[in-house]
Amino acid sequence: MSETRVKFYRGTHGMGIVISVTYDSDRIIFDFGAPFTPLAQVYDGIVRQRETNRVKDAVLLGRIPEVGGVFARRNLQDLSLESYEDSPYHTAIFICHLHLDHMSEIDKVHPAIPVYIHEDGLKLQKTLEEIGWEKHYRDYSAFRHHETIEVGRIKVTPFFSDHPCPGSSGFLIETPDSVICYSGDIRFHGTQAEKAWKEIEEVSRKKIDLLIVDSTTTSPSEFLRDEALEQQYRIPGRDYLPGSLRVQDIYDGIEEQLKDFAGLGVVNCYPRDVRMLAELKQLAENIDRTMVFEPAYACILYKCLGIKSAVIWPDNDETHPYHEKLKREFPEVTAEQIVSHPENYLLQNSYRNILSLIDLDGLQGRYYHLLGEPLVEGMKEYGIMQNMIARLGWQFRSFINLYSFSHAYPNHLAELIRVINAKTVVAVHSKHPENLNPVNSEQFFPREGCQYVLKDGRLSESGK
Numbered sequence: 001m002s003e004t005r006v007k008f009y010r011g012t013h014g015m016g017i018v019i020s021v022t023y024d025s026d027r028i029i030f031d032f033g034a035p036f037t038p039l040a041q042v043y044d045g046i047v048r049q050r051e052t053n054r055v056k057d058a059v060l061l062g063r064i065p066e067v068g069g070v071f072a073r074r075n076l077q078d079l080s081l082e083s084y085e086d087s088p089y090h091t092a093i094f095i096c097h098l099h100l101d102h103m104s105e106i107d108k109v110h111p112a113i114p115v116y117i118h119e120d121g122l123k124l125q126k127t128l129e130e131i132g133w134e135k136h137y138r139d140y141s142a143f144r145h146h147e148t149i150e151v152g153r154i155k156v157t158p159f160f161s162d163h164p165c166p167g168s169s170g171f172l173i174e175t176p177d178s179v180i181c182y183s184g185d186i187r188f189h190g191t192q193a194e195k196a197w198k199e200i201e202e203v204s205r206k207k208i209d210l211l212i213v214d215s216t217t218t219s220p221s222e223f224l225r226d227e228a229l230e231q232q233y234r235i236p237g238r239d240y241l242p243g244s245l246r247v248q249d250i251y252d253g254i255e256e257q258l259k260d261f262a263g264l265g266v267v268n269c270y271p272r273d274v275r276m277l278a279e280l281k282q283l284a285e286n287i288d289r290t291m292v293f294e295p296a297y298a299c300i301l302y303k304c305l306g307i308k309s310a311v312i313w314p315d316n317d318e319t320h321p322y323h324e325k326l327k328r329e330f331p332e333v334t335a336e337q338i339v340s341h342p343e344n345y346l347l348q349n350s351y352r353n354i355l356s357l358i359d360l361d362g363l364q365g366r367y368y369h370l371l372g373e374p375l376v377e378g379m380k381e382y383g384i385m386q387n388m389i390a391r392l393g394w395q396f397r398s399f400i401n402l403y404s405f406s407h408a409y410p411n412h413l414a415e416l417i418r419v420i421n422a423k424t425v426v427a428v429h430s431k432h433p434e435n436l437n438p439v440n441s442e443q444f445f446p447r448e449g450c451q452y453v454l455k456d457g458r459l460s461e462s463g464k
């Protein structure tokens with residue numbers, strides 16, 4: 001019988017979302033990453049990934065749930081999972097953005113299954129491969145916002161979401177009998193919040209049966225809520241409640257602290273959040289400083305957004321073909337130049353090159369940890385980074401709620417649910433989905449690995 005089926009492989013109690021929507025033998029899967037578990041994951045930077053066994057290892061380690069029909073038989077080896085070759089499904093995979101918890105395992109998918117990424121995300125992926133941070137295992141297909149892709153009888157229309165990674169998207173998924181909206185990771189306090197709200201309003205013009213929504217901030221561990229505001233957070237609205245920092249507030253704060261400061265400003269940001277690289281360069285220009293990037297960051301900013309910047313060359317043995325172009329065409333700034341006029345610079349420094357800061361010892365400095373690596377407090381490396389900055393005598397500044405910072409605040413989340421006005425809502429990307437305020441929808445708590453039929457906006461077990 002033709003019906004829309006939804007299967008939540010993972011993501012109903014945290015990160016690493018893998019969900020399928022099928023109609024007859026057509027199937028789409030959205031997102032394909034491993035959960036972010038910095039304190040528990042085996043690939044800690046020391047343990048090497050095995051090559052011929054990498055698909056089998058990923059399944060056995062639980063980095064990817066047991067999704068049938070997506071891996072090559074020869075890669076599954078002796079695992080009993082259904083192979084691509086044996087699968088009756090016509091499958092395509094859609095990735096909402098290039099953060100690892102959404103896409104770290106896509107390289108393992110059979111090359112005949114298209115994996116769709118937004119064209120801006122694809123530029124980033126290719127750049128990461130070019131600079132040697134990602135290996136090229138397979139090709140990917142590009143999508144654009146508002147351009148529908150048909151996978152048999154399932155239509156997928158990506159829309160803009162203001163998550164910091166280039167090409168971040170949500171998906172409107174239409175089968176012959178149902179309409180599903182998957183928000184992707186979403187926030188409304190970035191520098192394009194207005195555009196993000198407009199997109200949601202546009203999406204809501206369709207009658208949505210099922211909303212699958214990023215509910216990260218429902219977890220007390222990930223959003224440090226002010227208990228006095230508890231009720232206000234639950235009320236749908238677009239305001240910024242006290243303590244709900246906007247990205248622009250962070251930039252304004254840094255600008256304010258650096259504009260009359262005679263010392264150096266240093267930022268540690270995340271290389272996949274390309275817009276932040278551009279915005280930091282703009283921030284530096286606003287206060288008459290030159291933004292200086294490490295070569296890989298400068299290359300990413302140039303390849304993704306066409307913006308050239310000054311480069312500082314770390315003292316290490318890394319050489320890459322892309323360095324040649326940077327050396328020819330991008331202005332160099334040396335540590336000596338920074339030492340003689342620290343007030344002229346805003347320097348990007350990544351943890352892997354933290355020893356470069358030794359050249360700047362003796363300067364006054366302000367170090368801003370802006371969602372860069374190491375990502376979270378509690379990681380061993382985070383302490384090492386803080387110690388190093390303390391030894392330099394610099395101010396270390398981070399911002400609250402960082403872990404959930406790129407996800408919608410609870411009142412915005414409630415507003416999103418109100419506007420979409422779906423019959424059923426399912427919370428994903430949250431450890432505490434039960435804290436969600438479903439507003440005008442009925443919340444459903446699916447079991448992972450169970451297949452549900454979606455009919456008239458209601459999910460029910462299909463028995464399969």
Ligand SMILES: [Zn+2]
Nearest residue numbers: 015099101185
């Ligand atoms: Zn995520």
